[in-house]
Amino acid sequence: xxxxxxxxxxxxxxxxxxxxxxxxxxxxxxxxxxxxxxxxxxxxxxxxxxxxxxxxxxxxxxxxxxxxxxxxxxxxxxxxxxxxxxxxxxxxxxxxxxxxxxxxxxxxxxxxxxxxxxxxxxxxxxxxxxxxxxxxxxxxxxxxxxxxxxxxxxxxxxxxxxxxxxxxxxxxxxxxxxxx
Numbered sequence: 089x090x091x092x093x094x095x096x097x098x099x100x101x102x103x104x105x106x107x108x109x110x111x112x113x114x115x116x117x118x119x120x121x122x123x124x125x126x127x128x129x130x131x132x133x134x135x136x137x138x139x140x141x142x143x144x145x146x147x148x149x150x151x152x153x154x155x156x157x158x159x160x161x162x163x164x165x166x167x168x169x170x171x172x173x174x175x176x177x178x179x180x181x182x183x184x185x186x187x188x189x190x191x192x193x194x195x196x197x198x199x200x201x202x203x204x205x206x207x208x209x210x211x212x213x214x215x216x217x218x219x220x221x222x223x224x225x226x227x228x229x230x231x232x233x234x235x236x237x238x239x240x241x242x243x244x245x246x247x248x249x250x251x252x253x254x255x256x257x258x259x260x261x262x263x264x265x266x267x268x
Contacts, residue, residue: 100170108235122149171228
């Protein structure tokens with residue numbers, strides 16, 4: 089954390105929040121109404137919504153789908169870029185500190201077989217890339233998933249708290265079944 093800018097972390101988390109919450113919100117407020125529009129017959133629709141054209145409603149929801157797609161694309165780009173930047177800074181600092189520590193060793197330390205140039209440079213490349221993958225590259229999808237779950241749970245509790253509680257109780261069984 090000491091090597092990263094808090095603003096970059098904040099922007100990355102906001103982008104993750106938008107990407108994660110876009111899917112549940114899209115499903116409830118755009119996809120569900122457009123599917124309703126497409127399954128109702130013209131005569132029934134005219135009786136249910138007098139003065140409103142079905143084509144206008146479908147066009148509205150289609151445009152909203154496009155807007156959400158573009159906004160999600162931009163947010164995913166910002167998320168990947170910011171988490172990549174965070175990862176890059178951590179990797180650079182770790183390699184720099186590791187290199188400084190190697191250079192500060194006694195000259196006799198390099199005579200040992202385990203401390204040859206090839207092994208040390210390979211260690212610098214592999215260890216820092218491992219930390220890179222753990223530190224930021226994997227963090228983006230995890231944050232995205234957490235936000236998607238939270239928004240999905242809020243929507244679920246808003247529409248039917250009984251069904252939401254039942255699904256929360258059954259989630260461990262679904263996870264175990266998927267793992268098996």
